[in-house]
Amino acid sequence: MKKNANKANIRLLDGNQAAAEGAKLSRVQVIAAYPITPQTPVTEALSEFVETGNLKAEYVAVESEHSAMAVCTSASIIGARTFTATSSHGLAYMHEMLHWAAGARLPVVLACVNRAIGAPWNVLNDQQDSVSQRDTGWIQIYARNNQEILDSIIQAYKIAETAYVPVMVCFDGYVLSHTEMPVDIPSQEDVDRFLPPYKPHTILDPANPKNYNLVTLADPRVNAEGILCHGYMELRYLLQEALQNSAETIMQIGREFGELFGRNYDTMFWKDSMDDADIVIVAMGSLAMEAKVAMDLLRENGLKVGVLGLRVFRPFPKDALAKALEKARLIVVFDKNISYGSEGATCSEIKSALYGSGVNAAIRNFIVGLGGRDIKARELADAVRQSLLSLKTGILNIEYPEWICYI
Amino acid sequence: MAMGTRDCKHICDESSPAIGEAGKTGEWRSLTPVVHHSECIPAKQKKPSCFLCWLYCPEAVITKTIPIQINLEYCKGCGICMQVCPAKAITMA
Numbered sequence: 001m002k003k004n005a006n007k008a009n010i011r012l013l014d015g016n017q018a019a020a021e022g023a024k025l026s027r028v029q030v031i032a033a034y035p036i037t038p039q040t041p042v043t044e045a046l047s048e049f050v051e052t053g054n055l056k057a058e059y060v061a062v063e064s065e066h067s068a069m070a071v072c073t074s075a076s077i078i079g080a081r082t083f084t085a086t087s088s089h090g091l092a093y094m095h096e097m098l099h100w101a102a103g104a105r106l107p108v109v110l111a112c113v114n115r116a117i118g119a120p121w122n123v124l125n126d127q128q129d130s131v132s133q134r135d136t137g138w139i140q141i142y143a144r145n146n147q148e149i150l151d152s153i154i155q156a157y158k159i160a161e162t163a164y165v166p167v168m169v170c171f172d173g174y175v176l177s178h179t180e181m182p183v184d185i186p187s188q189e190d191v192d193r194f195l196p197p198y199k200p201h202t203i204l205d206p207a208n209p210k211n212y213n214l215v216t217l218a219d220p221r222v223n224a225e226g227i228l229c230h231g232y233m234e235l236r237y238l239l240q241e242a243l244q245n246s247a248e249t250i251m252q253i254g255r256e257f258g259e260l261f262g263r264n265y266d267t268m269f270w271k272d273s274m275d276d277a278d279i280v281i282v283a284m285g286s287l288a289m290e291a292k293v294a295m296d297l298l299r300e301n302g303l304k305v306g307v308l309g310l311r312v313f314r315p316f317p318k319d320a321l322a323k324a325l326e327k328a329r330l331i332v333v334f335d336k337n338i339s340y341g342s343e344g345a346t347c348s349e350i351k352s353a354l355y356g357s358g359v360n361a362a363i364r365n366f367i368v369g370l371g372g373r374d375i376k377a378r379e380l381a382d383a384v385r386q387s388l389l390s391l392k393t394g395i396l397n398i399e400y401p402e403w404i405c406y407i
Numbered sequence: 408m409a410m411g412t413r414d415c416k417h418i419c420d421e422s423s424p425a426i427g428e429a430g431k432t433g434e435w436r437s438l439t440p441v442v443h444h445s446e447c448i449p450a451k452q453k454k455p456s457c458f459l460c461w462l463y464c465p466e467a468v469i470t471k472t473i474p475i476q477i478n479l480e481y482c483k484g485c486g487i488c489m490q491v492c493p494a495k496a497i498t499m500a
Contacts, residue, residue: 104419164418202421211422214429220412224425229415238418 013183015176018146019085019111019169020045021183022153024055025191026109028083032060032071034090037123038173039113042085065090069097069108076106077212078205081157081198084108087173088115088129095133098166102137102239104213105201107160107167109153110138114285114336115173116371124372125173127285131313131337131345133168137239139246140313142285143171144270146181151263154186157195158253163246164201165239172286172336174372186261194260243315250312268317270309271324273299277306280325280361281384282333284310284346287369291334293377298384305384316349322357325350330391331361332384335401336369343401351397362390365401379404426481432466436484438499440477446496450474460488460497 013021019042023031031050033043049055058075062068065086072082086094091112101108112130116122130140139159143149149171156167171177204210220231230238247268254265272292274280279298281291288309298305308324325331335344342348347365354361364387369375383404390396422428444450448457450473461471468478469488477488489497 106419201418209424211424211428213420214422216420220415221430223422223430224427227414228412229422230412230417230420232420234412234415235418235420242418 009185009187010182011185012180013146013150013185014041014178014180015143015146015149015171016041016113016178017045018150018183019113019153019171020049021185022150023083023109023111024049025150025186025188026083026154026157026195027081027192028055028057029080030058030060030072030075030082031084032062032068032075032082033084033086034062034065034068036065036087036090038115038125038177039085039087039090039111041177042111042113046083065093066097069094069101069110072108073097073101073104073106076101076108077104077200077203079198079200079203082108083110085111085113087113088117088123091129091133092117095136098133098136098138100213101166103235105164105239105242107157107164107198109156109160110166110168111149111153112168112170113173113177114170122371123173125175125336126370126372127170127172127336128338128370130168130170134314134345137165137243138314139163139165139167139243139250141167141169142311142313143169143176144286144288144309144311146176146179146183147263149176150183150185151257151261151265154191154195155250155253155257155265157198159246159250161198162249162253163242165242165246170285175286184261184263190260194257247312247315247317265311268312268320269324270307270311272307272309274306274308274324277304278327278329279303279305279384279388280308280328280331281305281380282308282310282331282346282350284313285336287334287336287375290375290377291380294380294384297377297381303384310346313346313349316353318349318353321350321353322359325354325359325361326357328359328361330387331363332387333363333365334368334375334380334383335365338367338370338401347401360396362387362394362396364390364398367401367403367405373405375404431480433478433480433482436479436482438484438486439479440482440484440486440488440497441500442475442477443496443498444474446494447474447492448494448496451494457493459491459493463487463491
């Protein structure tokens with residue numbers, strides 16, 4: 001592939017505009033979305049693109065998020081590239097149809113602008129909404145900045161349409177969605193070269209009638225042609241297999257993207273100053289950028305700190321993470337979500353990844369930034385300093401997380 | 408399992424409308440309809456008439472013929488034909 005065929009076109013975009021540009025450049029054909037804070041500007045931008053003729057797509061103004069995902073799955077099965085965006089309660093309302101999209105193996109792409117969930121009402125940022133959809137069978141990618149939002153949406157279509165698994169591109173509300181940053185917008189010509197038209201794995205066509213996703217019983221059945229067809233459990237196995245194999249696809253597509261656009265995404269997580277680090281901060285989304293500031297503060301104190309920024313949460317790259325963390329003596333995981341009664345979701349994943357790997361680091365988990373609570377780099381650094389005690393006491397694990405809040 | 412489903416190339420549940428696509432659903436039946444042709448209106452009158460069982464059968468396994476016939480390979484034994492028969496010519500056994 002030719003490198004950077006077209007000159008850089010850098011504009012100041014907020015995260016929502018970056019998401020809308022990504023969808024437009026991906027030549028989405030059907031958009032069904034319902035406005036919700038802080039995602040609303042995504043729907044506004046896309047409906048404007050359609051109305052002004054800048055995007056040849058059908059914009060379906062639906063009455064709810066549940067319907068939005070129902071329209072996306074239906075349009076996807078007749079062969080259209082589909083897009084939706086939502087946040088928080090909207091994503092929760094979509095929950096049933098998220099399962100439906102994954103179970104039917106439809107490559108829908110969704111931008112989730114991360115926002116806290118009620119009660120009580122809160123429109124500000126945390127990652128509880130998308131983390132709560134962890135087990136729906138969607139690939140989840142988290143962006144650290146607005147460039148990654150745009151790039152990830154374009155890649156998401158190629159990933160989804162290769163693995164036949166829907167992809168959720170998540171980015172932090174306000175921190176990214178309403179903050180302008182310089183974003184290099186690729187040319188349509190280059191994106192077309194990267195992203196071929198959508199080829200459905202099956203297609204609903206009146207000329208060739210088919211039944212989809214009917215009641216399947218516990219056991220496989222022999223169809224009219226005498227073939228033993230998958231039962232419910234075999235189809236679920238295939239979804240798991242697709243997600244397991246998708247890590248390779250995600251990295252391969254990230255590499256192809258890098259070759260064409262000069263920004264390499266050949267990784268499931270980002271590593272900063274990890275080469276000599278024996279203390280590692282783990283964070284997901286924009287928090288990974290904040291963590292780099294904390295890392296610099298701690299390095300000024302002579303501590304060998306690195307940052308591991310989780311990019312792909314599903315599939316979770318267990319083996320690669322265990323390898324990346326092999327030199328760690330202390331791992332401090334910051335979560336903008338909590339699995340109530342347990343701990344932060346990414347911390348559980350890290351612990352699970354390290355089991356049996358030989359990595360015997362102390363792990364500390366901090367719950368931060370729920371409902372838009374400001375997270376200061378200084379506070380992250382203090383939490384790491386406080387965790388250094390674990391190296392003296394040798395207590396590797398604590399049952400429950402600590403919270404950075406006023407209680 | 409000796410026999411797997413890898414020959415099935417679908418990645419979501421998918422089928423084409425065809426008789427028997429859902430398997431031999433007659434195996435689900437616990438009660439079987441029995442037609443008493445001596446009571447059945449088209450059989451008695453030797454004219455195409457009534458056929459309410461044909462009309463109401465949710466599985467479309469009853470023929471609109473004289474005499475009527477029920478395809479027991481796919482009849483699930485719901486008993487609707489017995490319920491709708493004005494001549495009480497169908498019983499469930």
